[in-house]
Amino acid sequence: xxxxxxxxxxxxxxxxxxxxxxxxxxxxxxxxxxxxxxxxxxxxxxxxxxxxxxxxxxxxxxxxxxxxxxxxxxxxxxxxxxxxxxxxxxxxxxxxxxxxxxxxxxxxxxxxxxxxxxxxxxxxxxxxxxxxxxxxxxxxxxxxxxxxxxxxxxxxxxxxxxxxxxxxxxxxxxxxxxxxxxxxxxxxxxxxxxxxxxxxxxxxxxxxxxxxxxxxxxxxxxxxxxxxxxxxxxxxxxxxxxxxxxxxxxxxxxxxxxxxxxxxxxxxxxxxxxxxxxxxxxxxxxxxxxxxxxxxxxxxxxxxxxxxxxxxxxxxxxxxxxxxxxxxxxxxxxxxxxxxxxxxxxxxxxxxxxxxxxxxxxxxxxxxxxxxxxxxxxxxxxxxxxxxxxxxxxxxxxxxxxxxxxxxxxxxxxxxxxxxxxxxxxxxxxxxxxxxxxxxxxxxxxxxxxxxxxxxxxxxxxxxxxxxxxxxxxxxxxxxxxxxxxxxxxxxxxxxxxxxxxxxxxxxxxxxxxxxxxxxxxxxxxxxxxxxxxxxxxxxxxxxxxxxxxxxxxxxxxxxxxxxxxxxxxxxxxxxxxxxxxxxxxxxx
Ligand SMILES: Nc1ncnc2c1ncn2[C@@H]1O[C@H](COP(=O)(O)OP(=O)(O)OP(=O)(O)O)[C@@H](O)[C@H]1O
Numbered sequence: 180x181x182x183x184x185x186x187x188x189x190x191x192x193x194x195x196x197x198x199x200x201x202x203x204x205x206x207x208x209x210x211x212x213x214x215x216x217x218x219x220x221x222x223x224x225x226x227x228x229x230x231x232x233x234x235x236x237x238x239x240x241x242x243x244x245x246x247x248x249x250x251x252x253x254x255x256x257x258x259x260x261x262x263x264x265x266x267x268x269x270x271x272x273x274x275x276x277x278x279x280x281x282x283x284x285x286x287x288x289x290x291x292x293x294x295x296x297x298x299x300x301x302x303x304x305x306x307x308x309x310x311x312x313x314x315x316x317x318x319x320x321x322x323x324x325x326x327x328x329x330x331x332x333x334x335x336x337x338x339x340x341x342x343x344x345x346x347x348x349x350x351x352x353x354x355x356x357x358x359x360x361x362x363x364x365x366x367x368x369x370x371x372x373x374x375x376x377x378x379x380x381x382x383x384x385x386x387x388x389x390x391x392x393x394x395x396x397x398x399x400x401x402x403x404x405x406x407x408x409x410x411x412x413x414x415x416x417x418x419x420x421x422x423x424x425x426x427x428x429x430x431x432x433x434x435x436x437x438x439x440x441x442x443x444x445x446x447x448x449x450x451x452x453x454x455x456x457x458x459x460x461x462x463x464x465x466x467x468x469x470x471x472x473x474x475x476x477x478x479x480x481x482x483x484x485x486x487x488x489x490x491x492x493x494x495x496x497x498x499x500x501x502x503x504x505x506x507x508x509x510x511x512x513x514x515x516x517x518x519x520x521x522x523x524x525x526x527x528x529x530x531x532x533x534x535x536x537x538x539x540x541x542x543x544x545x546x547x548x549x550x551x552x553x554x555x556x557x558x559x560x561x562x563x564x565x566x567x568x569x570x571x572x573x574x575x576x577x578x579x580x581x582x583x584x585x586x587x588x589x590x591x592x593x594x595x596x597x598x599x600x601x602x603x604x605x606x607x608x609x610x611x612x613x614x615x616x617x618x619x620x621x622x623x624x625x626x627x628x629x630x631x632x633x634x635x636x637x638x639x640x641x642x643x644x645x646x647x648x649x650x651x652x653x654x655x656x657x658x659x660x661x662x663x664x665x666x667x668x669x670x671x672x673x674x675x676x677x678x679x680x681x682x683x684x685x686x687x688x689x690x691x692x693x694x695x696x697x698x699x700x701x702x703x704x705x706x707x708x709x710x711x712x713x714x715x716x717x718x719x720x721x722x723x724x725x726x727x728x729x730x731x732x733x734x735x736x737x738x739x740x741x742x743x744x745x746x747x748x749x750x751x752x753x754x755x756x757x758x759x760x761x762x763x764x765x766x767x768x
Pocket of ligand 1: 226227228229230231232235262263264265266267268269270470471676677678679681703707708
């Protein structure tokens with residue numbers, strides 16, 4: 180691998196990360212990880228964790244120790260964490276947040292997690308709930324546009340106590356909490372929805388935040404979502420300006436943990452004279468930035484105003500494909516044999532070497548292939564790959580929602596035609612030609628015996644997984660996919676980020692992704708949490724150079740081997756494919 184120079188303007192802390200080998204593991208009960216017994220037990224029961232993965236081994240001690248040891252006047256270092264897809268980044272921030280907040284007395288919005296899509300909001304929200312419910316009193320909310328704005332508002336809004344409340348008979352010694360009282364401790368949101376609530380939800384404030392977490396950071400920071408970053412900065416830093424004029428004689432009272440209440444004016448109540456406006460803002464706000472592909476444009480990170488930032492990078496390459504791609508045209512035509520050979524080779528070679536130079540690291544257990552085909556044969560290549568015995572659950576990515584829908588229709592029509600044809604052929608072979616002299620010839624042909632029907636390949640269930648569906652429909656589809664009732668989801672790039680479905684063993688890039696980051700996230704939907712996975716990128720001859728350049732730019736080219744489609748399979752598909760194309764033409768007319 181050739182070292183890649185840091186792009187101009189990349190700050191030293193970003194260009195020179197603390198590198199953690201991907202093979203690092205720490206046993207669940209090791210005292211190197213300062214986690215309470217409750218949470219360890221939950222790790223084992225909820226996620227079957229035996230060891231903490233590399234990213235968790237690196238980040239957990241840093242965040243939890245720091246959180247416990249620091250005094251209220253310290254500003255904690257912000258962290259940028261890059262680690263391969265499926266390497267456990269979500270728990271690397273969920274566990275410290277829960278550990279840190281679980282003994283809180285007054286609910287306040289202390290942790291904000293920003294992710295790019297509503298589906299990811301749901302996924303991260305569900306993880307927090309799993310680790311909070313039962314063992315803690317922490318409340319988690321999600322802004323994912325599934326509920327109405329008013330419902331979301333009601334879920335997070337706390338009631339700011341007034342002096343009348345403070346003297347209420349039922350509460351003779353009420354705590355004084357001015358503004359920003361929140362019904363939730365942890366909020367997971369998309370940037371767009373967050374911006375809307377910052378603008379319109381009364382008493383919704385970020386001034387008590389202790390954790391601002393941005394997951395899939397390169398994607399989130401690349402989008403402008405109504406200038407959300409500026410707004411979030413203003414909302415978390417507005418009190419900092421007032422701190423400068425704080426005299427020190429009006430230190431706020433502390434809660435039972437010795438932490439200041441940080442009572443301050445709620446956003447919705449700005450303008451009301453109140454001495455507490457000068458109280459210290461959330462003094463311990465720590466920004467945690469996660470992605471498999473951190474932004475290479477330092478300008479995006481600069482917008483976050485990171486304080487004393489540290490870059491932690493989990494890296495470990497899959498085995499380098501042994502020969503140049505051009506020399507590998509003779510790769511076995513059978514995907515089974517190819518994979519077995521690669522598996523055996525991997526076992527012989529032992530753990531992969533750590534590479535300190537690549538930009539983007541794919542999971543070590545992922546095998547990547549390029550597949551040369553024609554535009555016409557692309558759908559057939561998909562069908563061939565998903566009906567290979569090794570493939571049980573596959574995702575196929577296209578460049579747009581429309582392309583996904585069209586491919587879904589074509590594949591479904593084709594699969595049906597092909598299946599009917601196979602069925603008929605088998606039936607013809609089994610049912611003897613009637614002898615006109617035989618009295619039994621008058622009887623209708625017997626249907627295919629069920630025992631023989633089971634020898635036919637099953638008709639794959641293919642589903643269009645699109646952003647046009649409402650979130651409830653998508654969630655239902657995902658549940659069926661997880662249960663193994665669906666074999667292929669055809670989707671657009673919207674689902675290439677963060678989606679964690681452990682049964683996915685095959686990813687197919689129907690269209691080339693526009694950028695190397697996109698490629699890494701798409702193929703990263705398989706080979707998660709150390710499982711094996713295979714990724715195939717289909718391309719016509721004219722696209723080969725583009726793909727190679729894409730991979731070369733990410734120093735990833737030698738991870739990709741060539742897979743040759745067997746021509747006999749393609750020939751078998753020709754007739755039913757022609758019928759499916761004609762039928763689709765009629766539908767579109
Ligand atoms: N220590 C562990 N042991 C076993 N499984 C784990 C461990 N940590 C996390 N997992 C599981 O690994 C899977 C992938 O984790 P996660 O979704 O956090 O990956 P990620 O790094 O965020 O990936 P992406 O970059 O694609 O979002 C999840 O199903 C999670 O439950």
